[in-house]
Amino acid sequence: MKTISLLGATGSIGIQTLDIIRQHPDSFRLSAFSAGRNERVAEKMIAEFNPALVSVLEKDTADRLQSNFPHVKVLYGKKGLEAVAVHAEADTLVNAVIGSVGLEPTLKAIEAGKNIAIANKETLVTAGHIVTAAAKRAGVHLLPVDSEHSAIFQSLQGEQEKNISRLILTASGGSFRDKKREELKQVTVEETLNHPNWSMGAKITVDSATMMNKGLEVIEAHWLFNLPYDQIDVLLHRESIIHSMVEFLDRSVMAQLGSPDMRVPIQYALTWPDRLPLPDTKVLNLAEIGQLHFQEVDFERYRMLYLAYEAGRTGGTMPAVMNAANEEAVAAFLDRKLSFLQIEEMVERVMEHHSPVPSPELGTILEADAQARATVRSFLFRT
Numbered sequence: 001m002k003t004i005s006l007l008g009a010t011g012s013i014g015i016q017t018l019d020i021i022r023q024h025p026d027s028f029r030l031s032a033f034s035a036g037r038n039e040r041v042a043e044k045m046i047a048e049f050n051p052a053l054v055s056v057l058e059k060d061t062a063d064r065l066q067s068n069f070p071h072v073k074v075l076y077g078k079k080g081l082e083a084v085a086v087h088a089e090a091d092t093l094v095n096a097v098i099g100s101v102g103l104e105p106t107l108k109a110i111e112a113g114k115n116i117a118i119a120n121k122e123t124l125v126t127a128g129h130i131v132t133a134a135a136k137r138a139g140v141h142l143l144p145v146d147s148e149h150s151a152i153f154q155s156l157q158g159e160q161e162k163n164i165s166r167l168i169l170t171a172s173g174g175s176f177r178d179k180k181r182e183e184l185k186q187v188t189v190e191e192t193l194n195h196p197n198w199s200m201g202a203k204i205t206v207d208s209a210t211m212m213n214k215g216l217e218v219i220e221a222h223w224l225f226n227l228p229y230d231q232i233d234v235l236l237h238r239e240s241i242i243h244s245m246v247e248f249l250d251r252s253v254m255a256q257l258g259s260p261d262m263r264v265p266i267q268y269a270l271t272w273p274d275r276l277p278l279p280d281t282k283v284l285n286l287a288e289i290g291q292l293h294f295q296e297v298d299f300e301r302y303r304m305l306y307l308a309y310e311a312g313r314t315g316g317t318m319p320a321v322m323n324a325a326n327e328e329a330v331a332a333f334l335d336r337k338l339s340f341l342q343i344e345e346m347v348e349r350v351m352e353h354h355s356p357v358p359s360p361e362l363g364t365i366l367e368a369d370a371q372a373r374a375t376v377r378s379f380l381f382r383t
Contacts, residue, residue, distance in 0.1 A: 001026065001027060001028065001029055002027065002028050002029075002091055002092055002270060003028075003029050003030075003031045003089050003090045003091055003092070004017070004021060004028055004029065004030050004031065004090060004092050004093075004094055004270070005030075005031055005032040005033065005053075005084050005085060005087045005089075005090035005092070005093050005094070005109075005114070006018070006030060006032070006033040006034070006084070006093075006094045006096065007033075007034045007081060007084055007085060007093065007094065007095050007096055007097045007102060007105060007120075008034060008036070008095070008096035008097035008098065008102075008119075008120075009033035009034060009035050009041075009042075009045060009096070010035050010036055010038040010041045010042070010045075011036075011096055011097070011098060011201055012201045012204070012262070013094075013096035013119045013145065013262065013266065014033070014094075014096045016262050016263045016266055017094050017096060017266050017270075018030070018045065018049070019263060020263055020266055020267045020270065020278075021049070022048075023278070024276055027271070027276060028270065030049040030051050031051055031052050031053070031087050031089040031090045032051050032052060032053035032054070032055075032083070032084040032087035032089070032090060033045065033049075033051055033053075033054060033055075033084060034054070034055040034056070034080065034081055034084045034097070035054065035055070035056050036056065036057050037056070037057050037058065037061065039056065039061050039064065039065065042054060042056060042061075042065060043065065043068065043069075046065070046069050046072055050072075051072060052072065052073060052087070052089060053072070053073045053074075053075070053083060053084060053087055054069075054072055054073070054074050054075075054084075055074070055075045055076060055077075055080025055081055055083060055084045056074070056075075056076050056080065057076060057077065058076055058077075059076050059077075061076065062074045062075060062076035062080070078104070081097075081101070081104075081105045082104065082105050082108045084105070085105035085106065085108050085109040085112075085114070086105075086108050086109055086111075086112040086114070090114060091114060091115065092114060092115045092116075092117055092270065093105075093106070093109040093114045093115070093116050093117065094117045094119070094145070094266075094269075094270075095109075095116060095117070095118050095119060095120040095123060096119045096120065096145070097120050098120070098122075098201060098203050098204070099120075099122055099203075099327050100122045100123075100126050100320070100323060100324065100327070100369055102120035102122060102123045103120075103122065103123045103126055103127055103131075103362075103365075104362075106118070106120070106123045106131060107127075107130070107131065107134055107362070110131070110134045110135050110138050110140055111134065111138065113138055113139075113140060114140060115140050115141045115143060116135070116140065116141070116142050116143065117143045117145050117266070117269035117270060118142055118143065118144060118145055118269075119145035119146060119266075121146065121213075121216040121217065121219075121220050122216070122323050122327075124142075124219065124220045124223045124224065125216050125219045125220060125319050125320070125323050126319060126320035126323055126324075126365055126369065127320070127362065127365050128219065128220070128222065128223030128319075129223070129359070130361075130362060130365075131223070132223050132224075141272075142224060143269040143272055144220075144224055144265070144269065145265055145266050145269050146217060146220070146265065147240075147243045147244075147260075147262060147264070147265045148169045148170065148217050148221075148243055148244040149217065149220060149221060149224055149244070149265075150243070150256070150264075150265030150268055150269065151242075151243035151244035151245070151255070151256035151265075152167055152169075152221065152224075152225060152244050152245075152246055152256075153224075153268075153272075154256045154268065155244070155245065155246040155254035155255065155256055156225075156246060156254075157273070159246070159248070159254075161225075161226065163248050163249050163250075164225070164227065164231070164246060164247075164248060164249075165231070165247045165248055165249050165251070166227075166231040166232065166233055166246075166247045167221055167225060167227060167231065167232045167233070167244070167245075167246055167247075168233050168234075168235050168244060168245040168246070168247060168253075169214060169217055169218065169221060169232065169233070169234050169235070169244050170234075170235050170236075170237040170240070170242050170243060170244050170245070171211065171214045171234055171235070171236055171237065171297070172195075172208065172236075172237065172238060172240045173211075173236050173238060174195065174205075174208040174209035174210070174211065174213075175191060175192050175193070175194050175195055175205070175208070175209040176191075176192070176209050177236070177238060180301075181300070181301050184340055184341055185339065185340075185341060186339075187340045189333065189334055189336065192205065192206055192209050192333075192340060193205050193206070195208060195209075202334055203327070203330055203331075203334075206330045206333060206334065206343070207326070207330065209340070210302070210304040210340075210343055210344060211297075211302035211304050211305040212304040212305070212307075212308060212326050212343075212347075214234055214302075214305055214308075215304055215305045215307065215308020215309065215311075215312075216308060216323065218232050218234065218305075218308055218309060218312060219308060219311070219312040219319055222312060229309060229312050229313050234297050234305060235294055235295070235296070235297070236294065236295040236296070236297055237292065237293065237294050237295075238293050238295075239289065239292055239293065240260045241257055241258070241259070241260075241284065241286075241289060241292055242255050242256075242257050242292065243255075243256050243257065243258065243265075244256065257284060258281075258284055259281065259282040259283070259284050261278075261281045261282065263278060263281065264278060264281060303344045303348075304326075304343075304344050304347065307322060307344065307347060307348060307351065308322065310351075311351065314356055315356070315358065316356035316357050316358040316359065316360055317354070317356050317357045317360045317364060317365060317368035318351065318354065318356040320360075320365045320368050320369050320372070321350060321351060321354045321356075321368050321369070321371075321372040322347060322350075322351055322372075323369075324350075324368075324369040324370075324372035324373050324376075325346060325347045325350035325351065325372045325373075325375070325376050326343070326347050327373075328346075328372075328373050328376035328377065329342070329343045329346040329347055329376060330343060332346075332376070332380055337380060338380070346376055346379060346380075349379060350372050350375050350376055350379075353375055354368070354371075354372065354375075
């Protein structure tokens with residue numbers, strides 16, 4: 001039996017992770033989780049899974065939960081996240097939080113010898129060189145949870161890195177894939193959050209619409225699979241049936257296919273190198289689907305993807321700055337302080353404002369992150 005600690009239990013990936021644990025009680029046990037501000041959901045999770053440790057965002061929430069569940073240790077804030085990440089009973093950490101807040105707990109978990117099932121893109125985007133080096137030193141596995149990286153990971157089983165020609169990340173195109181750029185000027189928050197294929201949280205759904213989500217995945221793939229950016233391509237694939245592909249030197253292409261269901265890559269990260277049944281996942285019926293569509297990416301149409309490639313190639317602190325600016329800009333969009341196209345304008349302005357530091361240490365990355373957020377807020381104040 002594997003024992004799991006879970007950061008971000010009340011988010012989309014967290015909830016689906018709990019569903020997998022629920023379906024396989026003989027294979028998985030939840031020892032610790034973080035729940036942010038969602039006190040009511042946390043109460044239900046404690047009652048169902050009986051963890052040893054729970055972390056929430058604020059002290060008042062922690063005090064109430066501690067009073068209601070005296071047999072459970074309840075912590076809060078940054079120390080709480082780190083305590084969940086390194087919980088002694090857990091052998092695997094599922095990092096499903098949104099944003100760069102997941103970075104430091106992941107590094108603590110690696111130091112503690114935990115395998116990492118990573119759904120938190122920002123951890124590798126902001127500090128990929130630090131995280132991958134730490135994992136190598138500790139001898140732990142970084143197991144991808146994103147459907148695209150899981151597809152590549154599955155396609156590479158039994159293969160040698162030296163034989164890879166390129167990686168092909170597929171992208172649905174998001175909520176506005178059928179709209180021209182001119183039509184994006186007036187789109188609403190509600191329209192943006194209506195993703196055609198996947199059920200995800202608000203921030204990720206906005207990132208999918210701008211294609212920043214795919215840009216983050218390109219940078220993540222660079223670190224996970226140790227390939228230069230020129231060997232990582234993105235292909236529009238509206239059905240989200242082929243989750244990604246690997247092309248080899250002999251031009252053979254391996255692809256992983258399946259109906260859109262995030263529980264499949266989550267479960268594979270937890271069971272690798274084995275597999276378990278997932279009986280209520282929709283069976284892939286290609287005859288019923290009939291056709292699969294593919295299209296090259298227009299970098300003018302999807303400006304954020306271009307910016308992500310530029311940030312990745314620049315390296316140093318630039319990916320962290322791009323990511324922080326995007327998080328702040330998306331939050332402003334969801335709060336109706338920016339229009340949809342102003343998200344990319346804000347990110348580009350902050351990137352132009354930044355002088356990247358090469359091979360940064362963790363403190364330098366965190367400082368660059370904070371400065372980028374402050375720059376966004378100063379720009380917002382002037383608008």
